[in-house]
Amino acid sequence: MANHFAAFSFVDRITGITPGVRARGLFAVPAALPAFPSCLVAEAVGQLAAWVAMAQVNFRGRPVAGLANETRFHGDVAPGAVLGLAVEIDSCDDEAVAYAGRATSGDALVIELLDCLGPMLPVAEFDSPEALAARFELLRGPGAPPGRFDGVPAPEIVRGAGVPGESLAAVLRVPAVAPFFADHFPRRPVFPATLLLDAQIGLALQLAAEAPDLPAGTQPTPVRMTHVKMRSFISPGEVLALDAQRAPTGGGTGLIMLSARANDKTVSTARLEYAPRRVA
Amino acid sequence: MTQQEITRDEITAVFPTIAATMADALGCDLDDIKLDVSLIEGLDAESIDFLDMVFRLERAFKVRIPRGKIVENARGTMSEAEFEQNGLVTDAGLAQLRAYLSEIPAERFKTPTKVKDIPRLFTPETFCKLVISAQRSAKAAG
Numbered sequence: 319m320a321n322h323f324a325a326f327s328f329v330d331r332i333t334g335i336t337p338g339v340r341a342r343g344l345f346a347v348p349a350a351l352p353a354f355p356s357c358l359v360a361e362a363v364g365q366l367a368a369w370v371a372m373a374q375v376n377f378r379g380r381p382v383a384g385l386a387n388e389t390r391f392h393g394d395v396a397p398g399a400v401l402g403l404a405v406e407i408d409s410c411d412d413e414a415v416a417y418a419g420r421a422t423s424g425d426a427l428v429i430e431l432l433d434c435l436g437p438m439l440p441v442a443e444f445d446s447p448e449a450l451a452a453r454f455e456l457l458r459g460p461g462a463p464p465g466r467f468d469g470v471p472a473p474e475i476v477r478g479a480g481v482p483g484e485s486l487a488a489v490l491r492v493p494a495v496a497p498f499f500a501d502h503f504p505r506r507p508v509f510p511a512t513l514l515l516d517a518q519i520g521l522a523l524q525l526a527a528e529a530p531d532l533p534a535g536t537q538p539t540p541v542r543m544t545h546v547k548m549r550s551f552i553s554p555g556e557v558l559a560l561d562a563q564r565a566p567t568g569g570g571t572g573l574i575m576l577s578a579r580a581n582d583k584t585v586s587t588a589r590l591e592y593a594p595r596r597v598a
Numbered sequence: 599m600t601q602q603e604i605t606r607d608e609i610t611a612v613f614p615t616i617a618a619t620m621a622d623a624l625g626c627d628l629d630d631i632k633l634d635v636s637l638i639e640g641l642d643a644e645s646i647d648f649l650d651m652v653f654r655l656e657r658a659f660k661v662r663i664p665r666g667k668i669v670e671n672a673r674g675t676m677s678e679a680e681f682e683q684n685g686l687v688t689d690a691g692l693a694q695l696r697a698y699l700s701e702i703p704a705e706r707f708k709t710p711t712k713v714k715d716i717p718r719l720f721t722p723e724t725f726c727k728l729v730i731s732a733q734r735s736a737k738a739a740g
Contacts, residue, residue, distance in 0.1 A: 385650050409662075414649060435653050437646070545625070549646055587625065 321500035323453055324466035326510060328362035329369060329403065331461030332454075338374040340406045341366055343457070346464035349398035356391050356540070357516035359401065359429045363419035364436070364512075367405040371415035371438065373454055374407075377447040381415045381436030383511035386546035388432040391539075399423045414438055444503035470498055475517055475560075483529035486562045488521050490514070490578070494555035509552035514578060514586060515543070518560060522574040522590045525562045529572070536594035541571055546588040556580050565589075609633070609726045612659070616726055619658050623650045633723045634701050648717065651725060661732035669716050671728060672698045687711040699724060 328345045335341040343366045347354045364383070371381050395401065405419035415438060419431045441447050456462060471493065478487035492509045499507035519540055526538035552558065558578045565573045576588045617631040624630075624641055637643040643651075652663050664670075673681045674694055681691035692711060696704070701723040708715070 384646055385653060387654075413664075416653065433653070433657070435649060437649060545622075547646060547650060549644055 326498035326501040357512040361512040379438035486525040
């Protein structure tokens, strides 16, 4: 169980909490990591909200990825940085938790999550309620030792067909075995939605980079991700068909519609807005 | 005021916002959102879509709609035991359901009706009624 509360856990300490209403926390990004993608920053914010929600329902339920209606990307996080996490709970009961949140690095805002909702499922299906309750007390007290996260292996993604600058397909093979499955979750391993979104953002940026209207000397950079909706769990070893389609927009940003399918069933949908940024 | 007293004018007033909200949540054309279309069978909505629609409607109308309580709302003042037994809607419950979902053609109500299949009956009009009920509750609470 060495990976439990380590291999995919992104809250080191809860520094302040008003039960069921708001919380603040910290996560030290290990300096030895090669990078720390924005999706994991979003995961850290979501995990802080999950701790507040689980405590609010006395660890009967835990939220799982459901809806993230808007995520605003403000900047990157460098390994070695300490993330300041904050969440505001809009509502929380045995059905769902609705929340907003943000992460900062130093004085800089790096990500905002707005209008997020996680359906609550029986916690015992995923983890030990007692272990979670004990962990919550540790996080609220002295905190967990930092540096537990060793990174995640990049999933195998094979680029498929598409129309240059308009659409792009790919196949993502979810690993059958990975350390993070012991943490997400011990009793029911699930491929984290944020890792799927990270792969989808990568696919979208590949597509955007090939668009003929991308200004010379620029590269596409994520601005906002909206309409994220997770329709079902993704199990270890599943094969996902990813699709990215450019959609018309009226402003200076581009829009890409994203979907992932498993066994001909849509498992997730999202939209990514990007903007051309001059390459330094 | 009971749910049966929701008027056509009230439904007409909220429907445009509800239709736009549902189209955005479901990723379909606005024209696909008819008052009487089955959300599950006609628009492929799943349980996460119901949560999404309720979540968005709460924000659009600035009301609280208890999540997961749509069936309870349809049940009205009936007790759970009066409404269902062993997962099946009772005769009295079915009469209540037909009255609440008055926009649904009679042939769409199966006998027996399983409680878990009730959402298959839901249409945009069902959500209009939810919103109107929530608006009334908010107004009553001051």
